[in-house]
Amino acid sequence: MPRAGLDRDRVVIAAAQIADAEGLDAVTLARVATELGVRSPSLYNHVEGRDGLVRGVALLGLAQLRDALREAAIGRAGADALAAAAGAYRAYVLAHPGRYAAGAITPAAPEDADLVAAATAVVDVLAAVLRGWSLDEEDTVHALRAFRSAVHGFASLEAAGGFGLPIDLDASFGRLIAMLTAGLGAPG
């Protein structure tokens, strides 16, 4: 029997692709094993069961989202940076809904330090962008929650097909972000 040459990354990436294309529920050990031309017990050599597999997808998604936000915000400031970060967030969720959904398991696993750190890293990018407004600590938390809620909510509903009407989604999103940004007052 020739070796398939798997490693943790290949297994997690295969799972992430299935999650994006067919939803997180479609990520089963049997499905991933078939995809990789292997029997499902073999996956235990690389990930800790189904939970470990989903956790791997979550870590991957959170790291990629963090990178996408950094990329978008770099070289920009104020409302410009905020809009770019929000747009990148939305684009990531639409491009990788399964990975993003996996990242939502984080709150259910507060004892998993790596997972919490990965989620925190995402929020930290948004917090850094908001620093342009010189808000006090409490106002920053309120602003952060507002932006996270709005962007997460919009992107999740959109990815799930929750917006039925044939009216420009980019425009809706732009207005939402503009309203919130206006609510912050002038930067600096």
Place this chain on the structure above:
Amino acid sequence: MPRAGLDRDRVVIAAAQIADAEGLDAVTLARVATELGVRSPSLYNHVEGRDGLVRGVALLGLAQLRDALREAAIGRAGADALAAAAGAYRAYVLAHPGRYAAGAITPAAPEDADLVAAATAVVDVLAAVLRGWSLDEEDTVHALRAFRSAVHGFASLEAAGGFGLPIDLDASFGRLIAMLTAGLGAPG
């Protein structure tokens, strides 16, 4: 063997309670059957398998959410009505996270007329509240999307435990809604 006296409603309500208490994934036929003192194949006399059970929970949740929004908005107008409806939405999600999550299956089943109607009825309440602003049709859609996104996003993150910091969540939510309401301009 004495009859258990089940009917569709009792089965769905048992499932809804499990969904709220333990998450939608915990809603299995075996679990619901045990709860009702019955064997799982017996449930097929009342619901169409696991999918039918979750669909029933979704219909229940959407109807209750619609009622909660109507109740909140009645006798109010403008920003007052909007804030009350948003607060009722958030309260419902926190009180019944499992039912609410089940309602999120709607977009995945656009061919299910009853389910679509139930989801539409929820959105229609929000649309009615926004009528106080006399927006044109397109602006109404943008405003509706903004409020749905913000409230859904905030409540979902909160219900999942996604807001870690010990800073007043009611205040954060109030500010979010106030920012969006300000963005609509003056009613009338």
Place this chain on the structure above:
DNA sequence: GCATCAAGCTAAGACCATTAGCTTATGGCC
């Protein structure tokens, strides 16, 4: 070339949804 390690395998147990077909409680009707 050989010993070690681990990748991938088969076999098996536990749990789940689902279907088929049985028994029997229940309610309508004479």
Place this chain on the structure above:
DNA sequence: GGCCATAAGCTAATGGTCTTAGCTTGATGC
């Protein structure tokens, strides 16, 4: 009040899932 059709709930069985145990054998270091 008694009969009978309906349907509620049952057991048995199938096929899918995850998971563990333990085997075989390919790959690697000396």
